[in-house]
Amino acid sequence: MKQSQNILLSVEGLKVHFLGDGPPARAVDGVDFTVRRQETVCIVGESGCGKTVTALAILGLLKQPPAVIAGGRITFDGRSLLDMPAEALRELRGRRIGMIFQEPMTSLNPVFTIGDQIGEAVLTHEQVPAEAVRQRTVRLLDEVGIADAEQRIQDYPHQLSGGQRQRVMIAMALACEPDLIIADEPTTALDVTVQAQILTLLKKLKQEKRMAVQYITHDLGVVAAIADRVYVMYAGIVVEQGTAGQIFDRARHPYTMALLDALPTKEKRGQRLYSIPGSVPHPAYKPKGCPFHPRCRYRRSACETVYPDMCEYGRGHRARCPVLFADALQMETSS
Amino acid sequence: MSAPTAPLLTVEALKKYFPVRRGLLQRTAGHVKAVDGVDFQIQPLQTMGLVGESGCGKSTVARLILRLLNPDNGTIRFDDREITGLDERDFKPLRRKIQMIFQDPYSSLNPRMTVAQSIGDGVRMAGIRDKAEQRNRIKQLLEMVGMPAASADRYPHEFSGGQRQRVGIARALSVSPQLILCDEPISALDVSIQAQIINLLKDLQKELGLSYLFISHDLNVVSYICDHVCVMYRGRIVESAPAAVLFDDPRHPYTLKLLSAVPEATTVGWSPRVESERPKATPPGGCSFADQCPDRNDACNQAPQDLVRVGDEHFVRCWNAS
Numbered sequence: 001m002k003q004s005q006n007i008l009l010s011v012e013g014l015k016v017h018f019l020g021d022g023p024p025a026r027a028v029d030g031v032d033f034t035v036r037r038q039e040t041v042c043i044v045g046e047s048g049c050g051k052t053v054t055a056l057a058i059l060g061l062l063k064q065p066p067a068v069i070a071g072g073r074i075t076f077d078g079r080s081l082l083d084m085p086a087e088a089l090r091e092l093r094g095r096r097i098g099m100i101f102q103e104p105m106t107s108l109n110p111v112f113t114i115g116d117q118i119g120e121a122v123l124t125h126e127q128v129p130a131e132a133v134r135q136r137t138v139r140l141l142d143e144v145g146i147a148d149a150e151q152r153i154q155d156y157p158h159q160l161s162g163g164q165r166q167r168v169m170i171a172m173a174l175a176c177e178p179d180l181i182i183a184d185e186p187t188t189a190l191d192v193t194v195q196a197q198i199l200t201l202l203k204k205l206k207q208e209k210r211m212a213v214q215y216i217t218h219d220l221g222v223v224a225a226i227a228d229r230v231y232v233m234y235a236g237i238v239v240e241q242g243t244a245g246q247i248f249d250r251a252r253h254p255y256t257m258a259l260l261d262a263l264p265t266k267e268k269r270g271q272r273l274y275s276i277p278g279s280v281p282h283p284a285y286k287p288k289g290c291p292f293h294p295r296c297r298y299r300r301s302a303c304e305t306v307y308p309d310m311c312e313y314g315r316g317h318r319a320r321c322p323v324l325f326a327d328a329l330q331m332e333t334s335s
Numbered sequence: 336m337s338a339p340t341a342p343l344l345t346v347e348a349l350k351k352y353f354p355v356r357r358g359l360l361q362r363t364a365g366h367v368k369a370v371d372g373v374d375f376q377i378q379p380l381q382t383m384g385l386v387g388e389s390g391c392g393k394s395t396v397a398r399l400i401l402r403l404l405n406p407d408n409g410t411i412r413f414d415d416r417e418i419t420g421l422d423e424r425d426f427k428p429l430r431r432k433i434q435m436i437f438q439d440p441y442s443s444l445n446p447r448m449t450v451a452q453s454i455g456d457g458v459r460m461a462g463i464r465d466k467a468e469q470r471n472r473i474k475q476l477l478e479m480v481g482m483p484a485a486s487a488d489r490y491p492h493e494f495s496g497g498q499r500q501r502v503g504i505a506r507a508l509s510v511s512p513q514l515i516l517c518d519e520p521i522s523a524l525d526v527s528i529q530a531q532i533i534n535l536l537k538d539l540q541k542e543l544g545l546s547y548l549f550i551s552h553d554l555n556v557v558s559y560i561c562d563h564v565c566v567m568y569r570g571r572i573v574e575s576a577p578a579a580v581l582f583d584d585p586r587h588p589y590t591l592k593l594l595s596a597v598p599e600a601t602t603v604g605w606s607p608r609v610e611s612e613r614p615k616a617t618p619p620g621g622c623s624f625a626d627q628c629p630d631r632n633d634a635c636n637q638a639p640q641d642l643v644r645v646g647d648e649h650f651v652r653c654w655n656a657s
Contacts, residue, residue, distance in 0.1 A: 046525040046526060191388035191389055192388065192552060192597055193388065193593060193596045193607075195596065196596035196607035197607075197609050200607060200609050218525070218526060219598070220600035221599050223600070224598060224599060224600050225598035245602050248600060248601055249602055258527070259527065260600060262527060262529070263530075263555065264529075264559030265555055265599070266558035266559060266578070266582045268559055269559055269579070273530040275531040276530070276531075279528065295527075
């Protein structure tokens with residue numbers, strides 16, 4: 001298979017701005033990434049970095065206005081999503097692209113049984129007789145690990161635990177056997193042992209159904225547990241990308257390095273944690289030059305004025321920091 | 336390290352059951368055993384971790400210590416004084432010695448009060464009457480938590496989550512406590528802010544000689560900050576050990592499950608203990624973890640009553656531990 005055919009989703013130069021009083025909030029400010037078939041790609045960053053807005057733009061779920069797509073292209077399986085009619089996009093959503101959100105309780109309708117809601121997900125995109133819908137619903141619940149699925153289809157969301165609700169959300173996302181699942185912090189509200197079950201389930205389903213997963217999270221531990229490739233976002237841009245190994249063992253962007261150094265672990269007992277000074281800039285008032293420079297350990301005067309280019313470290317590993325790239329080059333030539 | 340000094344806080348056989356009411360007449364249909372016989376001690380200058388998942392009873396323990404709830408059974412001794420039986424008047428001076436920091440800095444500060452007002456209540460409680468002295472003390476407290484003095488006259492909504500948590504800490508410090516109960520103090524904060532608050536808590540501990548009860552579900556943080564850790568499951572402590580021991584040599588099957596579930600930001604690989612088969616019912620009176628325990632045997636039909644000593648300061652509530 002050629003490389004280009006292998007790419008399921010590609011986002012190029014995406015810009016999403018929010019208009020209001022004052023200057024526009026540049027929530028997504030030129031983001032590029034790709035998701036290949038059957039690959040798990042993690043988008044990691046702190047609140048306000050633009051990771052959720054990017055996902056909503058892909059799904060066509062941004063409320064416009066106040067949001068404006070100020071530039072860029074989104075291509076899914078060769079078709080451009082941004083100029084697709086709403087009807088066609090709705091057809092694509094759910095059928096080819098499944099979604100899982102953070103809060104399963106607010107995403108499920110409390111007055112319908114879970115059987116009705118999964119059945120509806122099936123029926124929205126396919127005409128199937130009622131009995132076939134029921135069988136499919138039971139099979140889906142079974143696949144996501146809900147015991148006694150035959151009985152449970154009559155349960156209402158409030159009768160389920162948080163983990164079970166998230167399993168129901170996954171069942172709905174799987175209903176039409178999508179090529180891509182976009183999951184936005186699906187385990188953040190769950191206990192760690194339940195999170196382990198859901199992540200294990202997602203890994204297993206991805207294998208069995210040959211799906212790609214775009215997983216959005218702030219938790220670097222989760223990223224390490226499931227990612228094939230990782231994009232690190234800060235202040236609306238991608239600052240580093242690479243395989244999980246490249247990101248965790250040889251991070252090349254000061255922000256990624258700072259995040260890893262700031263994580264408390266038992267190995268760091270007794271040492272002071274590295275703490276990133278300041279806080280994330282407001283998207284309407286981002287600093288000039290590199291948006292991370294006011295908080296950066298390695299900043300030079302150029303960082304205050306020059307927008308940093310992506311630097312190529314090979315094998316898909318890229319980081320948007322010319323300062324460390326120059327250092328790395330020098331180390332290589334001198335050794 | 337076992338210090339020969341007297342513990343600052345001793346909790347013994349602590350119990351709190353909440354009634355479950357059902358039906359038209361709201362008759363008591365049963366009880367939720369939120370805290371079901373909990374014992375532990377906190378030494379001066381120590382950070383004691385209380386870990387477990389939602390509903391295990393860890394926050395109820397904190398509320399019992401603060402006497403926001405009354406226990407059904409058991410004793411709590413603070414600084415060698417029993418506080419369980421005290422009436423409100425006798426407890427008041429002690430309440431100053433025990434303070435709390437909450438998870439959500441957005442809802443734990445009064446939005447209508449300036450920072451100075453929020454902290455000022457405590458400053459007055461601590462007996463500072465003179466206005467100028469109060470002002471100075473507020474300024475000093477803000478400085479201690481790394482906030483500019485100018486923030487005193489601003490409102491909570493003007494600050495970020497990390498800054499609000501700093502204000503929450505300053506408020507707790509305003510009455511010069513000895514023990515601070517930290518209930519998930521960094522869970523609501525961004526990763527880049529968490530380290531700032533953790534470092535601050537450690538600095539203040541050293542500077543002011545504080546003890547912490549650190550309640551958290553984040554085991555990475557607990558492994559970093561705590562001296563001793565108690566693992567709670569369904570209202571009981573199932574394992575208790577010095578942090579270094581607990582994370583390197585966990586013995587209770589629930590602790591093993593919990594630790595294996597934590598994904599770490601490394602490439603060493605992640606293989607959680609996730610049970611595939613359905614839980615097996617346990618007879619009443621059996622071990623509360625038996626329904627999902629991989630090492631279950633006939634002995635587990637009877638709940639282990641006591642913690643078994645398996646090493647220096649290392650205790651486990653499991654028949655298979657010894």
